[in-house]
Structure formats: structure tokens, C-alpha cells
Amino acid sequence: MPLPHFLMLIVFVxxxxxxxxxxxxxxxxxxxxxxxxxxxxxxxMRLMARVE
Structure with a gap:
């Protein structure tokens, strides 16, 4: 993922x-x-994602 896309994703979040x-x-x-x-x-979500 290019840096500008990554930074835009962080700003969006x-x-x-x-x-x-x-x-x-x-x-x-x-x-x-x-x-x-x-x-x-x-x-x-933690309980649903258990992979033990």
C-alpha cells in the first residue's frame, strides 16, 4: 500500500x-x-475470533 493511501486511511479513521x-x-x-x-x-468480537 503506497504511503499516501496509508496516511489517508489513518486520517479517515x-x-x-x-x-x-x-x-x-x-x-x-x-x-x-x-x-x-x-x-x-x-x-x-474477541470471543467470536478465538482460534485456539
């Missing part, structure tokens, strides 16, 4: 994370709820 946090904050729900949702989703 950072911008989309910011948009997600902003949209969640504008909905009136606490940011801690978003953190809990992300933590649960990461745990579920």
Missing part, C-alpha cells in the same frame, strides 16, 4: 471516530454509554 463521538454526544446520551458499548462489542 480518526475523522470518523470524531464524527461518531460528536454524533453520540449530540444525541444526549452519556459518553460513558458509548464506551461501554464499544467495550462489549470488542469482547464479543
Amino acid at each position: 480518526i475523522v470518523m471516530a470524531g464524527v461518531t463521538i460528536w454524533a453520540f454526544a449530540m444525541s444526549g446520551m452519556p459518553i460513558a454509554t458509548l464506551g461501554l458499548m464499544v467495550l462489549i462489542a470488542a469482547g464479543v
Whole structure:
């Protein structure tokens, strides 16, 4: 992957994370709820991806 594409990918991910946090904050729900949702989703993905 060429360096400019890689850097654009990193910028895209950072911008989309910011948009997600902003949209969640504008909905009136606490940011801690978003953190809990992300933590649960990461745990579920970890359990689904086990390769033991």
C-alpha cells in the first residue's frame, strides 16, 4: 500500500471516530454509554475470533 493511501486511511479513521463521538454526544446520551458499548462489542468480537 503506497504511503499516501496509508496516511489517508489513518486520517479517515480518526475523522470518523470524531464524527461518531460528536454524533453520540449530540444525541444526549452519556459518553460513558458509548464506551461501554464499544467495550462489549470488542469482547464479543474477541470471543467470536478465538482460534485456539
